Amino acid sequence: MTLAAATDLAAATNENLASLSNTLIYSAMAVYTLAFFAYIAEWLLGSRSKVGRTAAALTATKARTQKAGAPAVTVKEGGSTAVLERPKVVVRAAAGSRDVPDGPGAHGGDEQGDLYGRIAISLTVLAFLVEFGGVLARALSVQRAPWGNMYEFNITFSTVAVGVYLTLLALKKNVRWLGLFLITTVLLDLGLAVTVLYTASDQLVPALHSYWLYIHVSTAILCGAVFYVGAVTTLLYLFKDSYENKLASGGTPGRFANSVLDRLPASASLDKFAYRVNAAVFPLWTFTIIAGAIWAGDAWGRYWGWDPKETWSFITWVAFACYLHARATAGWKGRKAAYLGLIGFGCWLFNYYGVNIFVSGKHSYADVGLGALQSVGF
Amino acid sequence: MTKTTAPDEATDQDLGTAGSQLSTAPVDASPNLPVLGVIGWARWFWRQLTSMRVALLLLLLLALGAIPGSLIPQTGQDETKVADFQKAHPTLAPIYEKLGLFHVYGSVWFSAIYILLFVSLIGCIVPRTWQFVGQLRSRPPRAPKRLTRLPAYTTWRTESEPEQVREAALALLKKRRFRALPHSLEDVGGAPIAGDAVAAEKGYLREVGNLVFHIALIVMLIAFAWGQLFKSEGNKLIVEGNGFSNTLIGYDDFKSGNLFSTDDLTPFSFTLNDFAGTYEVSGPNKGTPRTYQASLTYAEGAYGKDKKTVVKVNHPLEIGDSKVYLTAHGYAPVITVRDGKGDVVFRDAVPLLPLDSNVTSSGVVKVLDGYKNAKGETEQLGFQAFLLPTYTVGNEVSSTFPALLNPVLNLEPYHGDLGVNSGIPQSVYQLDKSHMKEFKDSKGEQMRENLRPGETMTLPNGAGSVTYEGTKEWANFQVTEQPGSGWALAGAIAAIFGLASSLFIQRRRVWVRATAGPDGVTVVEMAGLGRSESAKVPEELGDLAGILYEQAPGVPDPAPDPDDVPDPTHPAVPAEGSEK
Numbered sequence: 008m009t010l011a012a013a014t015d016l017a018a019a020t021n022e023n024l025a026s027l028s029n030t031l032i033y034s035a036m037a038v039y040t041l042a043f044f045a046y047i048a049e050w051l052l053g054s055r056s057k058v059g060r061t062a063a064a065l066t067a068t069k070a071r072t073q074k075a076g077a078p079a080v081t082v083k084e085g086g087s088t089a090v091l092e093r094p095k096v097v098v099r100a101a102a103g104s105r106d107v108p109d110g111p112g113a114h115g116g117d118e119q120g121d122l123y124g125r126i127a128i129s130l131t132v133l134a135f136l137v138e139f140g141g142v143l144a145r146a147l148s149v150q151r152a153p154w155g156n157m158y159e160f161n162i163t164f165s166t167v168a169v170g171v172y173l174t175l176l177a178l179k180k181n182v183r184w185l186g187l188f189l190i191t192t193v194l195l196d197l198g199l200a201v202t203v204l205y206t207a208s209d210q211l212v213p214a215l216h217s218y219w220l221y222i223h224v225s226t227a228i229l230c231g232a233v234f235y236v237g238a239v240t241t242l243l244y245l246f247k248d249s250y251e252n253k254l255a256s257g258g259t260p261g262r263f264a265n266s267v268l269d270r271l272p273a274s275a276s277l278d279k280f281a282y283r284v285n286a287a288v289f290p291l292w293t294f295t296i297i298a299g300a301i302w303a304g305d306a307w308g309r310y311w312g313w314d315p316k317e318t319w320s321f322i323t324w325v326a327f328a329c330y331l332h333a334r335a336t337a338g339w340k341g342r343k344a345a346y347l348g349l350i351g352f353g354c355w356l357f358n359y360y361g362v363n364i365f366v367s368g369k370h371s372y373a374d375v376g377l378g379a380l381q382s383v384g385f
Numbered sequence: 386m387t388k389t390t391a392p393d394e395a396t397d398q399d400l401g402t403a404g405s406q407l408s409t410a411p412v413d414a415s416p417n418l419p420v421l422g423v424i425g426w427a428r429w430f431w432r433q434l435t436s437m438r439v440a441l442l443l444l445l446l447l448a449l450g451a452i453p454g455s456l457i458p459q460t461g462q463d464e465t466k467v468a469d470f471q472k473a474h475p476t477l478a479p480i481y482e483k484l485g486l487f488h489v490y491g492s493v494w495f496s497a498i499y500i501l502l503f504v505s506l507i508g509c510i511v512p513r514t515w516q517f518v519g520q521l522r523s524r525p526p527r528a529p530k531r532l533t534r535l536p537a538y539t540t541w542r543t544e545s546e547p548e549q550v551r552e553a554a555l556a557l558l559k560k561r562r563f564r565a566l567p568h569s570l571e572d573v574g575g576a577p578i579a580g581d582a583v584a585a586e587k588g589y590l591r592e593v594g595n596l597v598f599h600i601a602l603i604v605m606l607i608a609f610a611w612g613q614l615f616k617s618e619g620n621k622l623i624v625e626g627n628g629f630s631n632t633l634i635g636y637d638d639f640k641s642g643n644l645f646s647t648d649d650l651t652p653f654s655f656t657l658n659d660f661a662g663t664y665e666v667s668g669p670n671k672g673t674p675r676t677y678q679a680s681l682t683y684a685e686g687a688y689g690k691d692k693k694t695v696v697k698v699n700h701p702l703e704i705g706d707s708k709v710y711l712t713a714h715g716y717a718p719v720i721t722v723r724d725g726k727g728d729v730v731f732r733d734a735v736p737l738l739p740l741d742s743n744v745t746s747s748g749v750v751k752v753l754d755g756y757k758n759a760k761g762e763t764e765q766l767g768f769q770a771f772l773l774p775t776y777t778v779g780n781e782v783s784s785t786f787p788a789l790l791n792p793v794l795n796l797e798p799y800h801g802d803l804g805v806n807s808g809i810p811q812s813v814y815q816l817d818k819s820h821m822k823e824f825k826d827s828k829g830e831q832m833r834e835n836l837r838p839g840e841t842m843t844l845p846n847g848a849g850s851v852t853y854e855g856t857k858e859w860a861n862f863q864v865t866e867q868p869g870s871g872w873a874l875a876g877a878i879a880a881i882f883g884l885a886s887s888l889f890i891q892r893r894r895v896w897v898r899a900t901a902g903p904d905g906v907t908v909v910e911m912a913g914l915g916r917s918e919s920a921k922v923p924e925e926l927g928d929l930a931g932i933l934y935e936q937a938p939g940v941p942d943p944a945p946d947p948d949d950v951p952d953p954t955h956p957a958v959p960a961e962g963s964e965k
């Protein structure tokens with residue numbers, strides 16, 4: 008009697024937590040939408056500045072003849088005597104790279120635009136916290152990690168992606184310009200989650216009880232989020248690079264391109280940032296696959312069996328290895344390597360959506376016995 | 386003409402040397418076709434194969450080649466799906482078959498790709514390793530004449546003696562764990578310009594990491610191949626109370642790699658004491674399994690001591706190289722069959738196969754010998770058995786919950802010849818009715834009865850009876866042996882660490898030059914060069930300069946000397962291999 012009552016109570020708590028989670032996810036979506044509009048406002052107001060820095064820089068490089076000053080020594084004024092602190096380092100770009108300055112960001116130097124941009128980031132932080140709460144409540148309601156099905160995977164994924172973005176901002180990296188692109192996809196991702204992929208909260212089946220699951224899936228999500236940031240940057244690099252090429256060869260890009268692309272960082276900066284991001288997660292992705300293999304070894308008796316999910320993780324891995332190789336291979340640097348990076352992210356995406364939806368394998372298995380019970384988000 | 390261009394060319398060469406060998410990446414093979422006959426061709430081919438470009442293409446091919454196997458059913462994973470596919474696509478299937486698309490990962494072309502890739506990899510690693518050892522034994526390249534053209538540069542003037550500055554720089558760089566050497570005059574053939582600088586290099590671990598990573602890939606491939614050749618995998622269904630010993634005949638089915646021999650089976654035995662499953666009792670996921678566990682008593686070797694353990698999903702029992710996995714479970718009703726005289730002719734737990742997630746089960750009870758019918762003739766009996774672990778009124782055909790809440794066993798008796806002596810292997814779960822007759826009830830219809838535990842069904846005309854005594858559970862165990870997995874794991878771990886140091890460590894060089902200026906004041910110049918452009922190089926150079934500056938404080942600049950100033954019309958020297 009008391010036992011039954013306790014079970015009921017626990018069930019009720021879980022239901023409450025689950026509905027709290029849903030409310031929080033919807034609230035996060037609302038706040039993200041506000042942030043989205045604020046980012047739009049930032050871009051629109053930013054378009055008022057019509058400086059054309061890239062064009063100016065590209066023409067200036069050709070014309071510039073005067074020499075830069077010698078490296079100065081930084082002088083710190085300490086009372087009456089000037090204390091010389093340290094010599095200043097002169098940095099120069101490598102040969103072959105254009106000397107283009109980074110754009111000012113979405114606000115284009117416009118003060119009002121900047122204000123909206125700051126509002127947008129504040130709203131993003133707020134939405135992130137709310138969404139994080141939603142994911143947490145979901146995890147508590149099911150008493151396990153929040154990635155047992157595609158719905159949970161989606162909400163966790165977007166939370167982590169925004170988390171990565173905010174972390175980069177907090178580390179003072181030049182990534183503010185990413186905001187609009189990121190929030191747009193976050194809204195799409197959440198929209199998909201609450202409509203098509205929604206799954207009532209539930210506990211896990213025995214096949215998924217393993218701490219390797221926690222490790223494997225959490226790193227897979229983190230890798231995806233970082234690969235995503237890398238892919239957006241790579242894509243923008245490709246646009247910015249053609250824009251700069253066009254300007255350098257004397258062409259006139261369209262007004263829209265002029266307005267938008269001019270505000271982004273220089274193509275070389277975008278390229279470098281994308282590389283850093285992809286190179287930084289590649290070892291983690293390698294680890295993710297290995298953790299998955301260890302888990303598969305424990306659960307299915309073989310650590311590698313060319314299951315579709317395993318295969319696509321492998322393909323993703325090889326694609327990014329190609330990308331890293333291409334950057335060290337003459338004739339493949341730059342745009343070609345960038346295409347490989349995008350293909351790599353495409354593989355990651357297909358591994359998640361494509362394989363879960365179109366291909367059946369052990370990861371979403373239906374079979375007699377214990378096999379029937381192995382269905383998993385990732 | 387020559388007079389004006391020569392110094393520039395010399396400088397460029399000089400700068401090229403400064404940035405050379407910052408990595409051991411192979412230089413691109415020249416596209417020139419050989420004219421030297423067979424050996425020339427072979428050398429050309431080898432050089433192509435081990436070039437970065439071909440390695441990249443092979444990697445791309447590997448990724449592409451892996452795709453079809455994920456979209457087309459594979460025999461290695463699901464034979465029935467392959468058969469279905471072949472039935473559904475009668476024209477396409479033979480073509481696929483020819484191309485090996487039903488077993489992509491073992492096909493000739495897929496193997497060719499990865500074998501070529503690994504040959505290329507070995508052909509790449511060996512020279513790179515030698516080259517790297519050579520780099521470790523030689524000294525960092527001497528300072529280029531014009532340090533101003535390097536990506537990071539700084540300079541100041543000081544009253545300290547040039548000698549003192551160089552010594553301080555050397556000490557500082559060594560303290561910062563740079564490999565640093567002063568270049569004496571003799572070293573560079575007496576050229577005075579080079580003798581006045583300290584050259585230092587750091588970040589060799591990057592190259593080590595890269596080589597470790599690529600070698601680890603080879604280790605993993607070999608371990609995987611080894612495992613495939615020597616692996617074995619067998620299945621055994623065991624009813625509670627029964628045991629198993631690890632010999633070939635002990636298995637229900639058994640697969641092994643090409644080089645496996647039965648001597649490789651690890652000797653051990655175990656008994657299944659108890660299987661327990663728990664299930665969600667309410668809510669939308671009612672009936673979803675929560676835990677499965679099998680309690681075993683096992684012994685290693687032929688005469689090992691008995692030990693107890695619990696095997697769960699994800700938690701295999703490991704004995705030597707073997708792992709014992711729990712892979713399926715079901716129910717085995719205990720059946721007693723008596724003949725017309727009341728003598729027991731059969732008593733056993735009969736495993737039934739689950740049909741759905743609520744473990745609705747079916748199977749066959751076969752009484753092979755010892756039974757005589759009412760006329761005293763020897764006959765065989767067969768029963769089609771159908772078990773609902775949880776019977777709910779109104780649902781006669783399937784169980785409503787996976788646990789044994791309200792078990793009902795439906796039996797359909799037959800008599801005659803089971804056909805097991807015909808020599809054709811027969812499934813224990815199927816009844817060959819071609820030589821069997823139905824038992825008829827009083828109305829002349831096929832006899833069929835639902836029994837609860839403890840209940841007995843009496844066969845007509847004194848043919849005997851069947852009793853459903855109770856229910857045991859069975860568990861299926863998969864025993865796998867995959868030697869080499871330890872090596873694969875070690876390779877994987879080495880690969881991750883190698884990769885991390887290869888990607889996170891920057892290999893870079895620093896030069897410090899101190900010369901007496903025309904006015905007797907010492908001019909200090911420092912420059913840094915990384916393998917790739919990175920903000921860290923100037924940062925580090927700034928730190929080093931700051932420290933050195935304290936030891937050799939600056940004096941005010943004279944009017945700028947146009948020759949010592951970085952010249953923006955000449956971009957900085959690129960690191961090796963970083964030019965577009």
Ligand code: HEM
Nearest residue numbers: 328331335408409410411435436437440505506509602887
């Ligand atoms: C099994 C296939 C291979 C994989 C998965 C692989 C993977 C990688 C990865 C991820 C890197 C990145 C490290 C970095 O950017 O510094 C790398 C670098 C490198 N790989 Fe491979 N590799 C493979 C085969 C090869 C082969 C066949 C060669 C020989 C031509 C080769 C030569 C190199 C070199 C020279 C580097 C260093 C490039 C540099 O200094 O940046 N790799 N490899």
